[in-house]
Amino acid sequence: MPADLAVIGLGHLGLPLAQAATAASLVTIGYDPDPHTVAELRAGRPPAEDGGTLTAAELRRMLAAGFRATTEDAELGRVRTAVICAPTRLGENRALDLGAVEEAARALAARLRPHTTVLLESAVHPGATEDVVRPLLEAGSGLRAGRDFHLAYCPGRADPGNRDRSVARVPKVVGGLTPACTEAAAAFYGRFCEKIVRARGPREAETVRMWETNYRHVNIAFANEMAVFCHDIGVDLWDVVRCAETKPFGFQAFRPGPGVGGHGTPVDPNYLSYQGRSLGYPLRMVELAQEVNGRMPRYITQRCAALLNEHGKSARGARVLLLGVGYKADIGDQEGSPAREIACRLMELGAQIGFHDPYVPQWRVMNRPVPRVDCLYEAAAAADLTVLLQHHRTYDLQGLAVKAQLLLDTRGASPAGAAHRL
Structure with missing residues (x-):
């Protein structure tokens, strides 16, 4: 028909x-x-x-x-x-x-x-x-x-x-x-x-399409650089964003995170050799944004290790619970999610990884299944470190902050003072 x-x-x-x-x-x-x-x-x-x-x-x-x-x-x-x-x-x-x-x-x-x-x-x-x-x-x-x-x-x-x-x-x-x-x-x-x-x-x-995708990556890269900078100088980045986004002109708020995922692939025309044509030079902003966003999983891993160390624990043998392994809140799509690289790096440091995600029933990292926890609060209380990678609406961060031994919030979603934030 x-x-x-x-x-x-x-x-x-x-x-x-x-x-x-x-x-x-x-x-x-x-x-x-x-x-x-x-x-x-x-x-x-x-x-x-x-x-x-x-x-x-x-x-x-x-x-x-x-x-x-x-x-x-x-x-x-x-x-x-x-x-x-x-x-x-x-x-x-x-x-x-x-x-x-x-x-x-x-x-x-x-x-x-x-x-x-x-x-x-x-x-x-x-x-x-x-x-x-x-x-x-x-x-x-x-x-x-x-x-x-x-x-x-x-x-x-x-x-x-x-x-x-x-x-x-x-x-x-x-x-x-x-x-x-x-x-x-x-x-x-x-x-x-x-x-x-x-x-x-x-x-x-x-x-x-290329402009829209690169615009997102470049602006998130700037937010990620500011997150590292603000942490180093002791400034509450999330309060800065809250205040800055009240400006009614010349500003659009982008927020940092553990990395950039999703199906929007950043494209640099310098790498397009179709029909034998190439610009011969990179779009420097796009290239730099890719570099900045690409190193965020490593930075998050370093923050995890530093937090554990500050509380007298080593990353080797530490029980680390990852919350939200998809690339976006309230869905389970894992395309380009930084969670996998973060889990890999933590495993290489010797940490024992578990995860929770209401939208992801099974998860594998380095060809190995990662244990999925069912009782979230009990798992957070038992873990040496809980890391929020994606803020699903079902997560009660106030309650998690009370239960968790250590909580690292990479999304700035927890109440001020309730957790360590990116």
Whole structure:
């Protein structure tokens, strides 16, 4: 049966998009080459690795409304619109790995029909829509982008776990290969999104994504540097942030933490050797931000060891309880979470690690399972050091501060004086 939409890649971008489209009565199929992911979705179980992108109840509603998940690429030949949401990550030498995007484009190209609208939402470098995806689609289909089918880029703007920022409510930026491509993309997203913003073209839209991601990393890096600086000079950083954010102009509050996680990969164009082109120089702010944020797990480990030492204990043999191992509050998604590196470093110091996270039933570090505690207060009382890495709403930090022998709060969420804070 023909469908309005095929979402290619059922991860943190694809599933919310499919949910929004299905809720707007678009006949939607989801394509993913991973049989396990598709089997879980068909059974009404959100894939565990997506860490709370959808709840089981939301997925059941999608299935009841007609959403279908498949591994059959033949289904891609019966849709009016296809959106590529394949995952991308940093590969060797900090270059973006577009392997999954290329595979998705090849799968679609073999089934692509004239007049289809093809959209790319995956995180890619500027120029990838035209230089990577377009040639694959044209070579595999024999069709020409901009003439036989529409092609555009739309930066994904997922905010997992935030019900107030659903796909429908977040403005969609679209940049097409031609003006007609842009309008086709705008018409599609306009069926279920409240606001559409037209970019000059796909490269501008791709650079929007890069700008937004790097903006976050650069500002968090500054907050992290200030956290280290304020600790060294004995200043309460969190009081500084509280006061500074009252300024109604020229300031936006960013808060430090144990590191930067999530699916937003910081991109430095100096590491993009696509089509033989390179700037020949780095974006220095991006490069430095990556360095600053990348050393925060080591700094947190050092703070842990120093706290234990101050209280007459050694890191070797110490029982350390880590709270919240996902990259974001109130979800279990562990993509890029600094918790893993912190746990590794503590283990290397000889510490005995346990963890608690209401959204993560199992956790492995260095290919070994980490014990999960069930009775949080009892575990905190027994641990030599409890470290809050992610502030889930279910955590009563006032109560934890009373029970824990030592509590290090890396999120500034505990009441002043109740814990040692970053």
